[in-house]
Amino acid sequence: MNTKNYFKMFIKDLFLPILSALFFIYINFLHIKCIVDVNVYGPHGMLSMLNASMDSSVLCFVFFMFISYYFTDKVNKSSMLECAEVTRGGALGVYLRQLAVLTALNLLFTASYFIYNMYAYFGWNIDHAEVLGHILMCLFIYIFMVSFIAMLLGLLLSLCFKRFGAYVVMIAVILLTSPFTEYFIGMNSSIFYVYEFFCLYPRGTEFFADNFLGYSLLPDRVSAPFFFAALIFAFIALKLLKGKSRLKYSAIALSGVICVVSLAVYFSPGTPTLSGRHPDAFYIGDSLYYYNNKDNLKIEMGEFSISKYEMDLAVKNELSAKVTMYVDNSSLEAYKFTLYHGYRINRAEDQEGASLDFTQDGDYVEVKRGASPVSTVTLYYSGYGTSYYTNAQGIFLMGTIPFYPRSGYQIMYDVKTQGFYSNYHETPVEFNVKVDYAKTVYSNLDSTESNTFSGTADNIILMSGFLEEKSFDGINVVYPYLDNERYTDERISTDIAVFFDSRPDDRPIKRIFTLPPFYLGKYANCLYFSDGTLVCSQIISLPIIYPSSMVLDVKRNLMLVYNSYIHNNSDFENRLKYEKEVYTVDEPGLAMLLQNAVEQIGEEKVLEAVDEYLYNYSDTRESKEFFADLTKEG
Amino acid sequence: MLRIENLCKNFGKKQIFNNLNLELNAGIYGLLGPNGAGKTTLIRCITQLYPTDANAISYNGVPVQRQRDYLTHIGYLPQKFGLFRDLTVYDALEVLAVEKKIPKGEVKGEITRCVEAVNLSDRLNSKVKTLSGGMIRRLGIAQVFLGDPDIMIFDEPTAGLDPEERLRFQIIISQLDRKKTVLISTHIVSDIEEAGDNVVVLNNGSVALEGTCAEVCEAANGKVYLVPRDELGKIKEKYFVQSQFSLGGKTMCRIISSAQLSYENDQPTLEDGYMSLIKEV
Numbered sequence: 001m002n003t004k005n006y007f008k009m010f011i012k013d014l015f016l017p018i019l020s021a022l023f024f025i026y027i028n029f030l031h032i033k034c035i036v037d038v039n040v041y042g043p044h045g046m047l048s049m050l051n052a053s054m055d056s057s058v059l060c061f062v063f064f065m066f067i068s069y070y071f072t073d074k075v076n077k078s079s080m081l082e083c084a085e086v087t088r089g090g091a092l093g094v095y096l097r098q099l100a101v102l103t104a105l106n107l108l109f110t111a112s113y114f115i116y117n118m119y120a121y122f123g124w125n126i127d128h129a130e131v132l133g134h135i136l137m138c139l140f141i142y143i144f145m146v147s148f149i150a151m152l153l154g155l156l157l158s159l160c161f162k163r164f165g166a167y168v169v170m171i172a173v174i175l176l177t178s179p180f181t182e183y184f185i186g187m188n189s190s191i192f193y194v195y196e197f198f199c200l201y202p203r204g205t206e207f208f209a210d211n212f213l214g215y216s217l218l219p220d221r222v223s224a225p226f227f228f229a230a231l232i233f234a235f236i237a238l239k240l241l242k243g244k245s246r247l248k249y250s251a252i253a254l255s256g257v258i259c260v261v262s263l264a265v266y267f268s269p270g271t272p273t274l275s276g277r278h279p280d281a282f283y284i285g286d287s288l289y290y291y292n293n294k295d296n297l298k299i300e301m302g303e304f305s306i307s308k309y310e311m312d313l314a315v316k317n318e319l320s321a322k323v324t325m326y327v328d329n330s331s332l333e334a335y336k337f338t339l340y341h342g343y344r345i346n347r348a349e350d351q352e353g354a355s356l357d358f359t360q361d362g363d364y365v366e367v368k369r370g371a372s373p374v375s376t377v378t379l380y381y382s383g384y385g386t387s388y389y390t391n392a393q394g395i396f397l398m399g400t401i402p403f404y405p406r407s408g409y410q411i412m413y414d415v416k417t418q419g420f421y422s423n424y425h426e427t428p429v430e431f432n433v434k435v436d437y438a439k440t441v442y443s444n445l446d447s448t449e450s451n452t453f454s455g456t457a458d459n460i461i462l463m464s465g466f467l468e469e470k471s472f473d474g475i476n477v478v479y480p481y482l483d484n485e486r487y488t489d490e491r492i493s494t495d496i497a498v499f500f501d502s503r504p505d506d507r508p509i510k511r512i513f514t515l516p517p518f519y520l521g522k523y524a525n526c527l528y529f530s531d532g533t534l535v536c537s538q539i540i541s542l543p544i545i546y547p548s549s550m551v552l553d554v555k556r557n558l559m560l561v562y563n564s565y566i567h568n569n570s571d572f573e574n575r576l577k578y579e580k581e582v583y584t585v586d587e588p589g590l591a592m593l594l595q596n597a598v599e600q601i602g603e604e605k606v607l608e609a610v611d612e613y614l615y616n617y618s619d620t621r622e623s624k625e626f627f628a629d630l631t632k633e634g
Numbered sequence: 635m636l637r638i639e640n641l642c643k644n645f646g647k648k649q650i651f652n653n654l655n656l657e658l659n660a661g662i663y664g665l666l667g668p669n670g671a672g673k674t675t676l677i678r679c680i681t682q683l684y685p686t687d688a689n690a691i692s693y694n695g696v697p698v699q700r701q702r703d704y705l706t707h708i709g710y711l712p713q714k715f716g717l718f719r720d721l722t723v724y725d726a727l728e729v730l731a732v733e734k735k736i737p738k739g740e741v742k743g744e745i746t747r748c749v750e751a752v753n754l755s756d757r758l759n760s761k762v763k764t765l766s767g768g769m770i771r772r773l774g775i776a777q778v779f780l781g782d783p784d785i786m787i788f789d790e791p792t793a794g795l796d797p798e799e800r801l802r803f804q805i806i807i808s809q810l811d812r813k814k815t816v817l818i819s820t821h822i823v824s825d826i827e828e829a830g831d832n833v834v835v836l837n838n839g840s841v842a843l844e845g846t847c848a849e850v851c852e853a854a855n856g857k858v859y860l861v862p863r864d865e866l867g868k869i870k871e872k873y874f875v876q877s878q879f880s881l882g883g884k885t886m887c888r889i890i891s892s893a894q895l896s897y898e899n900d901q902p903t904l905e906d907g908y909m910s911l912i913k914e915v
Binding site: 002005006008009012013074075078079080082083084085086087088089090093094242 | 681682705708710717720729774
């Protein structure tokens, strides 16, 4: 009954209902505009309605903080509070009822968001329960919780400050958390980490939801609102509950527990991929790492080959892996591997389960042999990558980065083009992969049972997210089903037909994977695996980008030799020595050709020409042809 | 019965009360004292707006902190009173009635009873913002009556009111049930002269006197003199001018002094007693 009177207080103020109505009209306008845009201009992606909702999250915060302050301050100023304090309900009762009114308003707003998004979900035939769950969670975290925190903050400000002070704090809070501030901070500033903590608004891969993952609902984003709600609530309890009451201490203790748990979750390690301009996200994190460590990169041919991998992977917020490798040389004193530096090895074992000593330095791992000869090496490790992510919302792992150990020391990353090389196994390798993950995982390997794969390939890919796999004329396509602009059944069939009509080769193609929409470097644009898998940024672009995969194929070995020459001359010498034993002067290897060219026309000129050749996709000459032309010109 | 025992209260380094003792039984108490004497602080301690030591205040023999329903026994009119201006009188009182945990079925009857007591029945559906200052104060008194509490506390209820509204207040108070404990804090002595059964005089954070109105008057007994104004200069002893008036074309002063003066003695009033206590004459 009493809350009814607080509703009356809210409504009879006039300013509050008018402001609320205007904001309500505005959010309805945003969503109706989205519907009109789709009807007039065609599909904009199935998450466009959610995008429209998330766009107003900041405004929800500003609106609710302001009206909460205005409403509670107005009741305070009516001098009713002192009377109410001398009742059993006390001032807490008054504030709780005001909070109930504001929460009802918040629920009304959230419900309108919900209705529009349900219209999109059912009206646009999204028909995937995981997307429905995603939409509901986004609305809860980024609309309801953001508004709720704003309400609590407004209430706290009315308790602590006079009008001028309260408005100053409100402006400061908005500036501190606003995405506009994020724009000014830039990517590399350490201030970002502070800002990131306070930013409660929707985070996508690039401020918007991509069709692979949607908005970030990773533990850090979900825990942050609970932390702030509990923290503000503790201050409110401290201000409102007088003396040493049990209720006061219980409220503060409960808030404290929620804060500690939320902080622990917030700081739990995981891929920060879904954090907009986070300085460690995407290619930026890798780019910075490899730039800072460019003098520590090593290249060294492995003295052993791996014939088979058995991988037990588990993905929650990060990747946990147990990878067993069958090695062909059992008598080496040490086994050198390349493993992406984001994964930290916890243990190494031989085939008997005996522990092996190991060292890990960046991307490079050395495992020492024990007393017995070694036939298998098993590494246990966990961690996460930045460009290639593993988290609760999706998986994107490709053999392009060594997310499983590779024989020898390899240079995986090209600092110049800010991307990973297209690293392949020289000969196809047998893989048995099991992924413990809540969603369906897709791979180029054949699926034996749920999220379990096996097969032989020169590269592997594991992907999960808002993806599905469908067959189009015998070609399995893994694509983001939320992208209804580019990936309708009709469109995919047409694009594949156009590609097959225009392709310049006849390599078998069994599967096509589409890549997430962010920068992965020059070499990941279009990749072909020997098992008939094609990985590309977009199917529609295949007629243009596919030739680059062919060019890369013929240049791939020269890249290894070139890197070896630049970064580790002793490795290059070994390669040269090996080639001189295996090849002849009439049929030289690439290291021999490079050495000859350097001797004939000078190192500087050769390296410049090789560099130009490697990165020029329009240059389709094979490497041997290139050297022949170079020495002829020289 | 409300008992205050060894009440100590400090605001920072400033000590307001140091072991204040007071006992309030059924009846109307006037709490008199000059500004800054600690009247409002004492009231806020009684109403637990200011936290107090565990055993400093007890009601019916039990420390108030141990009584969960202690506040249901209290009706309180703060010095500065107002209700949400856009609500009607009924709605505004309903807000407080519910906070006071008055059973839902009794709220309407209670509100009607209370507004009748303060003669605001005809304004039940008027918005608070349409009421005059005096009416709002009466509305404040009405909300004190909600739930028929055993302890009613009024903090400066007549401050700023015109004589007519002050008279109304005195009438309302005089009609109160003497089985209740009523505490009226004021520095206007006449407010409690008519209705007050007992008076507590606070001065400098301690009880200067607790007793009946007659006992307060007694404090000035034999100390009130009527002196022509032009003869005041002849008095060497300490005295305090209480009032002045014309008598037979002469301006006379009513003074209080503890010295034996050779001027005409007058019967002490409550105000004389109060002044002699706070001026420590």
